[in-house]
Amino acid sequence: MYAQASAKIELPSYLPHQSPVPVFDGPATPVSFFTAGAEIYAQGEKAGALYQVEFGAVRIYRLLADGRRQISAFHLAGETFGFEADATHHFFAEAINATGVRVFRAPSGTDMSRQLLPLALKGLTRAQEHLLVLGRQNAIERVAAFLVEMSERQGGLRQVELPMSRNDIGDYLGLTIETVSRVFTRLKEKGVIRLLSLRSIEILKRDTLLAMGE
Amino acid sequence: MYAQASAKIELPSYLPHQSPVPVFDGPATPVSFFTAGAEIYAQGEKAGALYQVEFGAVRIYRLLADGRRQISAFHLAGETFGFEADATHHFFAEAINATGVRVFRAPSGTDMSRQLLPLALKGLTRAQEHLLVLGRQNAIERVAAFLVEMSERQGGLRQVELPMSRNDIGDYLGLTIETVSRVFTRLKEKGVIRLLSLRSIEILKRDTLLAMGE
DNA sequence: CGGCCGCTTGAGTAGTATCAATGTTCGTGG
DNA sequence: CCACGAACATTGATACTACTCAAGCGGCCG
Structure with missing residues (x-):
């Protein structure tokens, strides 16, 4: 439906509050651009890459069969997402607005645990705190x-x-x-x-x- | 209130479905016993250790000021919990029943990322799926x-x-x-x-x- | 065997969802 | 630059789900 667009992206008015530092030392990767509503990855797709928001915003969500949707997280400029427990994406990721995303693919054999663990733990804490909000x-x-x-x-x-x-x-x-x-x-x-x-x-x-x- | 008890623990009727494999190679640590309702750690306490359930069950929760409680996870025999994003516990952990817990403390300087990342990712996925349940x-x-x-x-x-x-x-x-x-x-x-x-x-x-x- | 704690059941209510109509904003094209 | 249309947001009326308060039941432990 929506394809990646590489032209005529309007820059949003808000800026990163967190400087987009590369997730790991590797070859510079290009930035992918997504228009509002564009899918970054889908549930069930093969996972493996890491995504860092350069500008714009991303929503991570799941769907029920009847269409009910739960957004589990928003990611703003500077934040990293896309890591999974296994080789499959368990969630959908979409650009909310015109968004720039830097994609990192670790060379096979690279151990990213040290870099990923703090991100995963941060996400876990945030998700658990959000459980309190939704539940109580x-x-x-x-x-x-x-x-x-x-x-x-x-x-x-x-x-x-x-x-x-x-x-x-x-x-x-x-x-x-x-x-x-x-x-x-x-x-x-x-x-x-x-x-x-x-x-x-x-x-x-x-x-x-x-x-x-x- | 409840202290650790080391005697007269009744074994629950259900058994581990997951063999309690040590989380990392280190000196064998003793098993701590907790009676029903006993606190394993509290929100705000200094974190650092890892806990593996030997038998029994554990609840992880947060409280609101007025006493409303949200349990974010249950941990059954074989499962590991207690890792945090920083040096502080953000949640309470209590034994639900008579419970045996093996405590691991990595020697300072040890990098546990490789072992912890899969656990953190598993927990993150489970928490995010639980968000769908609570939200929708x-x-x-x-x-x-x-x-x-x-x-x-x-x-x-x-x-x-x-x-x-x-x-x-x-x-x-x-x-x-x-x-x-x-x-x-x-x-x-x-x-x-x-x-x-x-x-x-x-x-x-x-x-x-x-x-x-x- | 008795008491207590945890669970179940019932009646009434509060809070949020649903359905519907109206208002506003934004992007497009004239 | 303005007018139009579509998408998004607000407001209102009503319905319904889950909560609150209250009473009764049952299993378990001492």
């Missing part, structure tokens, strides 16, 4: 936790860029798009946040937000 | 997925031992104890499962259960 928090708490997380991942600034749609946020938080929208409205009414645009919010009461996200 | 499945689907998971981890047998209480199951699935109980009743009424005892079920219609758990 209500809609307001989930959205608050999400906004705090996005803020911290963007350097803790007041202004937070949300590269993803309300639909993506819902599928990340286990909520419907309508509920996400209503919570945003309530947070606005309470003066906790302000919407600069649909994809850009300003945090006015950080403490309140932190307390909500628990 | 209803009560019946969650319980069905749980029973299938427990069955598979015990060798795919018809009879499944549940070492944990309904409360633990609820906190793992993001449900209340009452809802878990009601779902068990419905599954019984539908002839999908049969309760041999509170902690032991027989799967009568595996296909139905698989379809429910998606």
Whole structure:
């Protein structure tokens, strides 16, 4: 459907908060460009490569047979994804916006354990913390936790860029798009946040937000 | 509160389905015994050791300030846990029943990456799959997925031992104890499962259960 | 055998999903 | 640069699932 595009990519307005340091010492690999919605890899595909976001954002997700979707992670500029427990991808990866991804393929025989372990452990901790959000928090708490997380991942600034749609946020938080929208409205009414645009919010009461996200 | 007990441990009726192979080649370490409810480590404690379940079962969890609890994982005989992204434990670990745990401490300077990476990746995949359950499945689907998971981890047998209480199951699935109980009743009424005892079920219609758990 | 803890069952409610309509934004082409 | 259309987001009304509160049951241990 969507193919890789190598021309006419608009640069997003937000920049990497984490400098994209190569994952391992190897030959410089080219950057692949993906348009909004383009698939980077699919569940069931053969795995093996590592992917580092240069700019843009990526969603990692799984589907149920009836189409219900759970996004297990977003990856922003500087972050690495794509490692798997076996030779197969267990998830889908898609570009959310126009996105640049650097692909690394370790020469066969190379042991990447030392480089990969910290990334895997970081991901594991983040996933387990997200389990608490999905299992035990209500809609307001989930959205608050999400906004705090996005803020911290963007350097803790007041202004937070949300590269993803309300639909993506819902599928990340286990909520419907309508509920996400209503919570945003309530947070606005309470003066906790302000919407600069649909994809850009300003945090006015950080403490309140932190307390909500628990 | 609960201290390590070294005497009068009852052996549980279920056996390891996975032989407890030492995690790394090192001096044989003794087995620590924990009574039901005993803490193995706490959130905030200094991490560093690895733990392998010899017999019994362990729950890994986090708490919210108001006491809500999310169990992120159960570990059965043969499984290894306790590795962290940094030097601090981010979760609590408790024995569910009388449990034997072998503790490994790598000599300082040892690089365990090769051994740990597959474990971390396995845990990451399992956590991400659990996100789908918590985020997008209803009560019946969650319980069905749980029973299938427990069955598979015990060798795919018809009879499944549940070492944990309904409360633990609820906190793992993001449900209340009452809802878990009601779902068990419905599954019984539908002839999908049969309760041999509170902690032991027989799967009568595996296909139905698989379809429910998606 | 009695008491306690864990489990089950029931009634009522809160919170989120669903369905539906309206409003807004953004990208395209005139 | 503006107008249009499609996709995305918000708002409202209603339904339904799972939670809360409460009472009763049952197995297990002392």
